[in-house]
Amino acid sequence: MMAQYLQIKAAHEGALLFYRMxxxxxxxxxxxxxxxxxxxxxxxxxxxxxGEDIPMCGVPVHAAEGYLLTLIRKGFRVAVCEQMESPxxxxxxxxxxxxxxxxxxxxxxxxxxxxxxxxxxxxxxxAAFAEVRDSCALAWVDISTGAFHVMPLxxxxxxxxxxxxxxxxxxxxxxxxxxxxxxxxxxxxxxxxLARSAFDSTSAEKRICDLFGIATLDAFGSxxxxxxxxxxxxxxxxxxxxxxxLPLLRPPQKESEARTVQIDxxxxxxxxxxxxxxGGRAGSLLGLMDRTCTAVGARLLERRISSPSRxxxxxxDRLDAVSFxxxxxxxxxxxxxxxxxxxxxxxxxxxxxxxxxxxxxxxAIRNGLAEAERLAxxxxxxxxxxxxxxAVSDLGGHTPLIDLLDQALVAEPPLLARDGGxxxxxxxxxxxxxxxxxxxxxxxxxxxxxxxxxxxxxSSLKIKHNNVLGYFIETTATHAEKMLSAPFSETFIxxxxxANQVRFTTVELSELETKILNAGNHALEIEKRLYERxxxxxxxxxxxxxxTSAAIAEIDLALSLADLATAENWVRPKxxxxxxxxxxxxxxxxxxxxxxxxxxxxxxxxxxxLSAESDAANIWLLTGPNMAGKSTFLRQNALIAxxxxxxxxxxxxxxxxxxVSQLFSRVGASDDLARGRSTFMxxxxxxAAILNQADDRALVILDEIGRGTATYDGLSIAxxxxxxxxxxxxxxxxxxxxxxxxxxxxxxLDGVDNATVAxxxxxxxxxxxxxxxxxxxxxxxxxxVAQLAGLPDSVIARARVVLDALEKGEREGGATQKTxxxxxxxxxxxxxxxxxxxxxxxxxxxxxxxIPDELSPREALDLxxxxxxxxxx
Ligand SMILES: Nc1ncnc2c1ncn2[C@@H]1O[C@H](COP(=O)(O)OP(=O)(O)OP(=O)(O)O)[C@@H](O)[C@H]1O
Numbered sequence: 001m002m003a004q005y006l007q008i009k010a011a012h013e014g015a016l017l018f019y020r021m022x023x024x025x026x027x028x029x030x031x032x033x034x035x036x037x038x039x040x041x042x043x044x045x046x047x048x049x050x051g052e053d054i055p056m057c058g059v060p061v062h063a064a065e066g067y068l069l070t071l072i073r074k075g076f077r078v079a080v081c082e083q084m085e086s087p088x089x090x091x092x093x094x095x096x097x098x099x100x101x102x103x104x105x106x107x108x109x110x111x112x113x114x115x116x117x118x119x120x121x122x123x124x125x126x127a128a129f130a131e132v133r134d135s136c137a138l139a140w141v142d143i144s145t146g147a148f149h150v151m152p153l154x155x156x157x158x159x160x161x162x163x164x165x166x167x168x169x170x171x172x173x174x175x176x177x178x179x180x181x182x183x184x185x186x187x188x189x190x191x192x193x194l195a196r197s198a199f200d201s202t203s204a205e206k207r208i209c210d211l212f213g214i215a216t217l218d219a220f221g222s223x224x225x226x227x228x229x230x231x232x233x234x235x236x237x238x239x240x241x242x243x244x245x246l247p248l249l250r251p252p253q254k255e256s257e258a259r260t261v262q263i264d265x266x267x268x269x270x271x272x273x274x275x276x277x278x279g280g281r282a283g284s285l286l287g288l289m290d291r292t293c294t295a296v297g298a299r300l301l302e303r304r305i306s307s308p309s310r311x312x313x314x315x316x317d318r319l320d321a322v323s324f325x326x327x328x329x330x331x332x333x334x335x336x337x338x339x340x341x342x343x344x345x346x347x348x349x350x351x352x353x354x355x356x357x358x359x360x361x362x363x364a365i366r367n368g369l370a371e372a373e374r375l376a377x378x379x380x381x382x383x384x385x386x387x388x389x390x391a392v393s394d395l396g397g398h399t400p401l402i403d404l405l406d407q408a409l410v411a412e413p414p415l416l417a418r419d420g421g422x423x424x425x426x427x428x429x430x431x432x433x434x435x436x437x438x439x440x441x442x443x444x445x446x447x448x449x450x451x452x453x454x455x456x457x458x459s460s461l462k463i464k465h466n467n468v469l470g471y472f473i474e475t476t477a478t479h480a481e482k483m484l485s486a487p488f489s490e491t492f493i494x495x496x497x498x499a500n501q502v503r504f505t506t507v508e509l510s511e512l513e514t515k516i517l518n519a520g521n522h523a524l525e526i527e528k529r530l531y532e533r534x535x536x537x538x539x540x541x542x543x544x545x546x547x548t549s550a551a552i553a554e555i556d557l558a559l560s561l562a563d564l565a566t567a568e569n570w571v572r573p574k575x576x577x578x579x580x581x582x583x584x585x586x587x588x589x590x591x592x593x594x595x596x597x598x599x600x601x602x603x604x605x606x607x608x609x610l611s612a613e614s615d616a617a618n619i620w621l622l623t624g625p626n627m628a629g630k631s632t633f634l635r636q637n638a639l640i641a642x643x644x645x646x647x648x649x650x651x652x653x654x655x656x657x658x659x660v661s662q663l664f665s666r667v668g669a670s671d672d673l674a675r676g677r678s679t680f681m682x683x684x685x686x687x688a689a690i691l692n693q694a695d696d697r698a699l700v701i702l703d704e705i706g707r708g709t710a711t712y713d714g715l716s717i718a719x720x721x722x723x724x725x726x727x728x729x730x731x732x733x734x735x736x737x738x739x740x741x742x743x744x745x746x747x748x749l750d751g752v753d754n755a756t757v758a759x760x761x762x763x764x765x766x767x768x769x770x771x772x773x774x775x776x777x778x779x780x781x782x783x784x785v786a787q788l789a790g791l792p793d794s795v796i797a798r799a800r801v802v803l804d805a806l807e808k809g810e811r812e813g814g815a816t817q818k819t820x821x822x823x824x825x826x827x828x829x830x831x832x833x834x835x836x837x838x839x840x841x842x843x844x845x846x847x848x849x850x851i852p853d854e855l856s857p858r859e860a861l862d863l864x865x866x867x868x869x870x871x872x873x
Contacts, residue, residue: 110169121298163265204232297556318647325562585653624757
């Protein structure tokens with residue numbers, strides 16, 4: 001057996017081998033050591049190899065999925081090796097024959113299909129990046145849904161695309177593995193190197209044609225060599241991991257960077273589009289916007305947020321659909337009730353195609369398609385928008401399949417086909433008979449016993465069962481003679497005589513016995529056969545079911561956005577080809593929700609107008625105190641543009657947006673120590689990317705550029721950056737800064753306006769109004785904010801003295817500033833107040849004296865009144 005293990009293991013280097021032995025997957029040698037640690041399970045040993053103990057650990061087959069998930073999350077790949085025959089079959093080949101085993105599947109992060117291993121509301125992409133001569137391409141699939149896409153992609157754009165798609169695994173040629181390692185690991189993606197041959201574009205073309213059963217790739221459009229190579233590599237990897245059983249993929253859809261808003265990785269992170277800075281979905285725009293009722297709808301929402309469109313017709317079609325839902329809220333509610341009942345058709349289909357499905361997947365298809373027809377009935381009579389009417393026409397046409405599944409399946413089938421019990425009674429006569437025999441076997445036997453009693457006249461005759469004889473007829477020895485002579489001896493065949501009993505069988509009884517014993521197995525076999533038949537019927541309609549599923553996703557998304565817009569009081573934006581950017585009463589959706597939940601404070605809505613003449617810039621230079629709401633304002637405007645272009649209503653009272661082609665944001669500072677970059681370096685790298693790429697259709701938000709270095713260096717960089725954005729990039733931009741000197745630029749550059757976030761000063765404290773107004777701020781109120789944050793009073797007092805001195809110095813001219821600093825009163829000038837002594841209150845003192853166990857209920861109540869009084873004074 002070890003020889004077999006080692007041979008299989010050698011063919012699957014780099015993966016943990018789950019070696020099936022009966023009801024367990026066992027692991028040996030270093031696999032066992034690694035898995036035991038990763039799974040926190042016991043490490044034992046079994047036998048010896050080369051004189052050494054063999055380390056071993058195992059997981060039960062029925063619980064294997066959970067362990068698989070942990071291993072995959074921890075970065076392992078797992079080769080699942082099954083027994084290909086039963087031990088009895090092996091024995092037939094010889095007493096010492098080893099059960100045949102083979103790897104049936106290689107489980108990797110990008111090739112998961114089980115519900116328990118996947119997030120229902122997120123795609124799980126496997127991507128491949130290929131380079132052919134000077135051109136490159138990226139292809140990606142989600143084998144759990146069949147989605148398949150490809151696009152040409154210059155290698156410099158790989159990072160942003162990986163950030164957009166966030167695949168679980170990326171395949172590259174072995175030669176590129178080390179070059180891309182750093183980039184890919186930054187996104188937490190598993191990197192897999194494949195031999196160059198997997199990327200060969202000539203054999204790739206054949207592989208794609210074979211998969212889809214087409215003669216030439218032209219059937220799907222025209223593709224560059226690099227695209228073909230990337231798609232071919234994906235398919236060849238699927239062949240390796242799925243051991244030849246290929247998932248049901250849709251024909252590859254060609255995507256183009258030119259059709260979606262370009263958003264780089266840093267901007268995605270900063271704007272917290274699909275993940276909050278803390279890492280999770282909660283707190284992100286996606287988390288806030290997701291009101292979808294179906295998993296397919298949720299996945300579509302994530303795709304839309306990650307890839308807002310810049311094609312006007314597409315945007316308006318989507319907005320029309322949301323408007324329909326918005327204007328027909330009652331119908332929307334009814335439709336959403338129906339949508340909630342629709343299971344994940346795509347994932348059920350994919351499991352069925354890979355033979356990893358079960359009866360519940362059959363039922364999921366039946367229920368989903370039936371509800372889709374219901375949706376079509378509700379929507380059919382309406383005056384629909386283009387997108388919705390296209391979707392509705394893809395919902396129906398499944399009646400024969402639904403009828404078939406309806407008749408064939410019970411209402412709530414079990415998970416596994418193995419145990420049977422999913423085919424409805426009355427569907428198959430043979431199955432019904434087999435089940436009757438199995439379930440009512442005792443009843444049938446009892447009937448037979450009755451018959452024998454009346455035939456023989458022996459009232460004590462019984463039919464019994466034991467493990468040696470099976471079913472037998474038993475009479476007391478007194479009737480032996482009668483039974484053993486004609487005419488009964490012709491029917492009753494003697495089996496055994498004991499001290500007091502004689503036992504017989506009959507042809508009829510042994511036939512019935514065989515039938516009963518086999519009935520269970522027979523019923524299971526029939527059910528398995530029917531399962532295969534139903535599965536085939538479904539897979540034959542896979543393309544249509546896929547289309548229905550896509551239509552469900554579109555309808556769900558449009559209605560969920562309508563529901564959201566109604567609940568959150570959002571409006572339909574006007575989107576056109578102009579260079580307008582005019583928002584009235586704009587809000588930051590996530591901050592607004594957080595305020596409502598935490599403090600109940602209202603969010604202050606603000607206007608923003610960056611509308612620019614053709615080929616000119618329009619930039620707002622935003623100054624204002626710390627904590628006033630500058631970053632929030634910047635982000636909310638970027639988010640509003642993005643939401644409008646993904647086809648959603650927006651958090652504003654009015655919005656007019658001329659198509660934005662690129663969105664850039666440089667907000668907040670973060671170190672990138674892992675890549676050896678300081679805060680300031682990261683800031684400069686990101687700013688450089690913006691200045692090198694932004695065009696006159698870009699929307700740029702820059703927050704406190706230059707703050708990570710010395711004041712004058714920072715100011716100079718910020719100044720020059722703003723000028724470049726204005727003169728060269730000509731973008732629409734929002735620029736927040738604490739360098740008040742920069743407000744002078746508004747007078748010099750046509751397209752620059754000053755804006756500020758208002759605060760009120762009251763009794764030495766700042767009150768944040770969060771109102772954005774035209775004009776410049778005079779100061780930053782940093783010291784007041786520091787005081788709010790709880791800096792020790794001594795530090796605040798000292799900071800005020802230093803600030804006064806510095807400001808005085810500045811008023812009197814920069815040259816004298818050094819003298820002013822030298823002249824700063826030393827600490828002795830402002831005696832530091834003694835550190836505050838923690839005073840114990842009267843209530844606390846009294847509390848300390850209480851011995852609770854010695855109090856009667858009455859005394860305890862009196863004490864509470866007393867303490868409450870004391871607390872008031
Ligand atoms: N329009 C608004 N209405 C209500 N509250 C707001 C608004 N804008 C911001 N806030 C609140 O003020 C807090 C600070 O906002 P923000 O971080 O945008 O300030 P900032 O001016 O960028 O500060 P800093 O200059 O210190 O980075 C937010 O967390 C939010 O709670």
